[in-house]
Amino acid sequence: MASYNLKVIEYKEFVQYRFYSRAINKNDENEIIDDNISAAGDKKPQVTLDEDMVVPFDGTPLEQCTDMDNLPSVEELEKRKLRSMEVSANRTVQTIYGYAQSNQWDWFVTLTFRRDLKLDVSDYDSVVKKLTKWLNNQRAKCPDLKYLFVPEMHMDGSWHFHGLLANADALTFTDSGRVAIGDKAYIRTEDNKDHETIYNMDNWRYGFSTGTKIGSSSKASSYICKYITKDVIRHSERRRRFYPSNNLDKPVVTEHLFHGDDLDDLLESMSDDINYIKTQIIDEAKLTVKYVQVMKGDKTDG
Numbered sequence: 001m002a003s004y005n006l007k008v009i010e011y012k013e014f015v016q017y018r019f020y021s022r023a024i025n026k027n028d029e030n031e032i033i034d035d036n037i038s039a040a041g042d043k044k045p046q047v048t049l050d051e052d053m054v055v056p057f058d059g060t061p062l063e064q065c066t067d068m069d070n071l072p073s074v075e076e077l078e079k080r081k082l083r084s085m086e087v088s089a090n091r092t093v094q095t096i097y098g099y100a101q102s103n104q105w106d107w108f109v110t111l112t113f114r115r116d117l118k119l120d121v122s123d124y125d126s127v128v129k130k131l132t133k134w135l136n137n138q139r140a141k142c143p144d145l146k147y148l149f150v151p152e153m154h155m156d157g158s159w160h161f162h163g164l165l166a167n168a169d170a171l172t173f174t175d176s177g178r179v180a181i182g183d184k185a186y187i188r189t190e191d192n193k194d195h196e197t198i199y200n201m202d203n204w205r206y207g208f209s210t211g212t213k214i215g216s217s218s219k220a221s222s223y224i225c226k227y228i229t230k231d232v233i234r235h236s237e238r239r240r241r242f243y244p245s246n247n248l249d250k251p252v253v254t255e256h257l258f259h260g261d262d263l264d265d266l267l268e269s270m271s272d273d274i275n276y277i278k279t280q281i282i283d284e285a286k287l288t289v290k291y292v293q294v295m296k297g298d299k300t301d302g
Contacts, residue, residue, distance in 0.1 A: 002026060004255035005263060011101035011251050013218050014275075014295045019267060021288040023257060089233045093225050096242045099148050100164060100221030102249040105214050107165040107173075108224075111149075112207040113158070119206075121158040124151070124236055130206060131161055132243060138203065139245065142170030149243040152227045153235060160207075161243075162227055164220060173199035173211050180212055270294060 003025045007018040111131070113121045120126050131149065139145050149163035165171070178185045179195035186192060201209040214220045232241060258266065267290070276293035 004257050006256040006258060006266070008254045008256065009098075009251050010253075011098075011218075012104055012249070013101070014293050017267075017270070017292040017294070019263060019290040019292065022286075024287075085233055089228060089230075092233070092241050093228050096148070096150060096228065097221065097225050098251040099242075099244050099248050100224055101218060102251045103146055103148075103164075103166060103217075105146075105164040105166050105217045105220055107168055107211050108214055108220050109163050109165060109201060109209065109211040110160065111163070111201070111204055111209050112160040114207040115158075117206060122156075124159060124239060127151075127159045127161075128240075128243070134204070134206070135243070135245070138171065142168065144247070145170070145245065146248055147243075147245045148224070148248065150224055150227045151232055151236065151241065152229075153231050162224055163243075164214075164224060165211075172202040174202055176200045176210070185210075267292065 003023040005020045005023045007020075009016045009018070113119060113127055113130070115121060119130060128151075135147060135149070138147075144167040146166040147163055149161045151159055151161055153159055176185075176198045177188055178198045179188050179192050180198050181192060181195050185198055186195075188197075196212050199211040199213075201211050228241060270292060273294050274292055275295055276291075278291045280289045280291065281287075282289065
């Protein structure tokens with residue numbers, strides 16, 4: 001289909017409908033930045049630029065350019081670079097969100113690296129290589145293992161990873177004696193023993209690890225997208241920013257073109273089954289997008 005004004009995205013637990021105020025041509029999709037990443041209203045990363053990041057499109061630093069008369073202005077370069085980074089960040093988060101919400105997860109884990117390893121923990125490529133080798137080894141022991149990992153950078157420049165796991169029967173988790181209260185860990189006491197238990201992963205020997213059992217797969221899927229920040233985007237430029245197993249389910253996406261009032265009629269027919277709705281105005285694209293979520297099992301006429 002050359003154009004559409006309704007996109008339907010089917011995830012594991014719900015279906016999201018995106019109603020567009022005008023038809024979207026396939027060639028124009030790059031001009032649209034959908035920042036309604038999840039039904040919970042999560043925001044896309046806010047990316048800002050440093051002056052030393054602004055370079056012409058051939059990659060030559062400004063101070064080395066000879067044909068300065070034909071260069072875009074610094075302001076125009078900043079605008080285009082910002083736009084490029086926003087699109088890149090959004091695509092990354094959308095892809096992660098699609099993978100995460102299309103699968104049922106059991107564990108949320110965090111993996112760090114010890115500094116006494118023969119490994120530069122501030123070198124993104126080095127830690128990714130270590131992580132992917134370890135993940136391949138786990139898949140060899142646990143062929144049905146599903147995973148999705150994303151990076152996070154510490155303030156000191158070192159990297160660690162957060163991930164979602166499913167079918168992890170071959171991995172062993174040991175009670176750490178601590179519980180999670182909000183975003184913090186506390187030693188378990190009689191007063192807080194009913195809070196979520198924090199486990200350690202026995203299979204991870206490269207540093208510290210934590211694991212918690214997932215109560216809501218959908219909420220955990222939204223949460224993991226928050227780690228794609230401007231620092232991750234900046235410091236992982238032209239590199240992969242998420243690491244999925246090859247057995248993950250993907251969202252089912254269909255596109256439709258409605259005419260006249262048919263789109264409004266469809267939205268009206270869904271009104272009793274909607275559990276989330278949001279409207280976004282994208283000024284630069286002269287477009288309004290209405291996001292509608294319906295949990296699976298709800299009945300709609302559409």
